[in-house]
Amino acid sequence: MPAAPQHPREAERLASLRSYQVLGTGADAALDALSAAAARALGAPAAVVSLLDEDRLWLKSAPGLSALVGYEHHEVPRELSFAGHVLGGHPLVVPDATTDPRFADLPMVTGPEHLRAFAGAPVTGRDGLVLGVLCVLDRVPREFDAGAVQVLAGLATAVAEVLELRRADAAAGLDARDVLAGSHRLRAGIDAGQMAVHYQPVVELTTGRWISVEALVRWEHPERGLLPPAAFLPLAEASGLVVPLGRQVLRTACTQVARWRREVPEAADLYLAVNVSGRQLDEPDVHEVVAQALAESGLPAQALILELTETCLPGAGAEVDTALQRVRDLGVHLTLDDFGAGYASFSHLQRFQPGAVKVDRSFVAALGRSERDDLLAGTLIDLGLRLGCHVVAEGVEHREQVAALTSRGVRHAQGHLFGAARSAADLRPLLHRAAARPSCGPRA
Structure with missing residues (x-):
C-alpha cells in the first residue's frame, strides 16, 4: 500500500493546525451541521470532518459514521486513512477502494467496516495550508460527479471558516x-x-x-x-x-x-x-x-x-x-x-x-x-x-x-x-x- 506523501511544508502545516487549538476537543455543533449537510447533498450514509495531525486523523465531526462502521471513532492512525492523500490541496474521489492500489489494503476496506467509496475535499486554512478534510463515505461502490464534488468543496470552505472563528474564540480565552x-x-x-x-x-x-x-x-x-x-x-x-x-x-x-x-x-x-x-x-x-x-x-x-x-x-x-x-x-x-x-x-x-x-x-x-x-x-x-x-x-x-x-x-x-x-x-x-x-x- 503506497504511503500518502508528506506535505512539502509539513512542519509549518502542523504548526498552523495546532494554532487553531481544536485537536482533541469535543463535538462542535456547527461542524456537525456542515458534515451532515455534506452527507445529505451527496447521498452518503456518513460524513466526516477530520484534521490531519502528525500521526493521526482527529475526527472532529462524524455524523453517521458509528452506524456505518458499527462503532464510534475519535481518531484514526494517519497512515491508515484516505485523508492523507488530500494534502496536495485538491479533492480526492475514490469510487471503489478495492480497485485502488493506494487504499485496497486499508484495514477499514478489508476489515468488517468494508468501506468502498470515498470523496473528500481539503479544508484549507487562511495561510493556504491544508488542515484536514471534509469527506463522505459509503460501503458500496459509487461515482461522485463533478457537481457533487463542487458542493463538497464549498462545504469544506465553510468548515475552514468555522475553524477560523474557533481560533479567534481560543485567542480570546473562550471555549x-x-x-x-x-x-x-x-x-x-x-x-x-x-x-x-x-x-x-x-x-x-x-x-x-x-x-x-x-x-x-x-x-x-x-x-x-x-x-x-x-x-x-x-x-x-x-x-x-x-x-x-x-x-x-x-x-x-x-x-x-x-x-x-x-x-x-x-x-x-x-x-x-x-x-x-x-x-x-x-x-x-x-x-x-x-x-x-x-x-x-x-x-x-x-x-x-x-x-x-x-x-x-x-x-x-x-x-x-x-x-x-x-x-x-x-x-x-x-x-x-x-x-x-x-x-x-x-x-x-x-x-x-x-x-x-x-x-x-x-x-x-x-x-x-x-x-x-x-x-x-x-x-x-x-x-x-x-x-x-x-x-x-x-x-x-x-x-x-x-x-x-x-x-x-x-x-x-x-x-x-x-x-x-x-x-x-x-x-x-x-x-x-x-x-x-x-x-x-x-x-x-
Missing part, C-alpha cells in the same frame, strides 16, 4: 462549545437591563480633585452575581455583542453624568470617559450613535471623552479615520487608552491625533523597579507631553507612584489609590470632591 450559548445569555442580559455601569474617578494629582469619571460596565448576572468586564467582554467581542453593549453603556453613562452636572454643583464641569472597541468603530453610524446619546442626555459634546484602546487599532481601515473625524467634529475628545501596550504607539499618535493618552498600568506598576523600567515609563510620558497631549496614568496603587509621576510632569491619574469603580448610587455622595477645573480638562 468554542460555550460561545453560542454564552452569547445568547449575554444578549438576554443586555435586553433585560442586567448590564450596570460603574464609574471610577480620574483625579488631579496635586489636589485630589476629580476631573472625570470613566464608565466601566459590569454584568449583574442573576445566578453568578456581579461580574467584572473580564468575565464577559471577550465573549462580547467575539460575538459582536460589544456593539449593542457599547451603545447601551454610552447612553446610560451620558445620561447619568449629565444629571450629576445639573444636580450637583461640585460636578458641574465633570467629564465622562467611555471606552470604544474596534468593533464599534467599524460600524458606519458610530458618529450618529454618539450624537444621539449626547442629544438625548443633554451632555455637552465637550464633556465626553472616547477612549480608544491601542491594542484594538492596528487593523483599523480608512473608514475608522473617517468615523473618528466625524466624532471629533461633534466636539468630542479622543484619548488613546493603554498607551504603550500595543505595537504602534508612534503611528497611532500620528494617525489618530488624540488629545490625551493614558499610560498603560503595566508601566506605572514598574516605576521604581529598575532604571530600565523608569526610562520606559518616562519616555512614554515625555512623548505624550511633547506632542501636546494630556497625559493620564492608569492603575495607580501607591503614594510612591504619585511622587514618581508628578516629578515627570503627569497631572492626572486613576487607580484604586483614589477610588475603585462604584455604582452611580454609591458614587453620588462623593461628588463633592469632583470640582473640576476647566483648565484641567482634556484638549480636543
Whole structure:
C-alpha cells in the first residue's frame, strides 16, 4: 500500500493546525451541521470532518459514521486513512477502494467496516495550508460527479471558516462549545437591563480633585452575581455583542453624568470617559450613535471623552479615520487608552491625533523597579507631553507612584489609590470632591 506523501511544508502545516487549538476537543455543533449537510447533498450514509495531525486523523465531526462502521471513532492512525492523500490541496474521489492500489489494503476496506467509496475535499486554512478534510463515505461502490464534488468543496470552505472563528474564540480565552450559548445569555442580559455601569474617578494629582469619571460596565448576572468586564467582554467581542453593549453603556453613562452636572454643583464641569472597541468603530453610524446619546442626555459634546484602546487599532481601515473625524467634529475628545501596550504607539499618535493618552498600568506598576523600567515609563510620558497631549496614568496603587509621576510632569491619574469603580448610587455622595477645573480638562 503506497504511503500518502508528506506535505512539502509539513512542519509549518502542523504548526498552523495546532494554532487553531481544536485537536482533541469535543463535538462542535456547527461542524456537525456542515458534515451532515455534506452527507445529505451527496447521498452518503456518513460524513466526516477530520484534521490531519502528525500521526493521526482527529475526527472532529462524524455524523453517521458509528452506524456505518458499527462503532464510534475519535481518531484514526494517519497512515491508515484516505485523508492523507488530500494534502496536495485538491479533492480526492475514490469510487471503489478495492480497485485502488493506494487504499485496497486499508484495514477499514478489508476489515468488517468494508468501506468502498470515498470523496473528500481539503479544508484549507487562511495561510493556504491544508488542515484536514471534509469527506463522505459509503460501503458500496459509487461515482461522485463533478457537481457533487463542487458542493463538497464549498462545504469544506465553510468548515475552514468555522475553524477560523474557533481560533479567534481560543485567542480570546473562550471555549468554542460555550460561545453560542454564552452569547445568547449575554444578549438576554443586555435586553433585560442586567448590564450596570460603574464609574471610577480620574483625579488631579496635586489636589485630589476629580476631573472625570470613566464608565466601566459590569454584568449583574442573576445566578453568578456581579461580574467584572473580564468575565464577559471577550465573549462580547467575539460575538459582536460589544456593539449593542457599547451603545447601551454610552447612553446610560451620558445620561447619568449629565444629571450629576445639573444636580450637583461640585460636578458641574465633570467629564465622562467611555471606552470604544474596534468593533464599534467599524460600524458606519458610530458618529450618529454618539450624537444621539449626547442629544438625548443633554451632555455637552465637550464633556465626553472616547477612549480608544491601542491594542484594538492596528487593523483599523480608512473608514475608522473617517468615523473618528466625524466624532471629533461633534466636539468630542479622543484619548488613546493603554498607551504603550500595543505595537504602534508612534503611528497611532500620528494617525489618530488624540488629545490625551493614558499610560498603560503595566508601566506605572514598574516605576521604581529598575532604571530600565523608569526610562520606559518616562519616555512614554515625555512623548505624550511633547506632542501636546494630556497625559493620564492608569492603575495607580501607591503614594510612591504619585511622587514618581508628578516629578515627570503627569497631572492626572486613576487607580484604586483614589477610588475603585462604584455604582452611580454609591458614587453620588462623593461628588463633592469632583470640582473640576476647566483648565484641567482634556484638549480636543
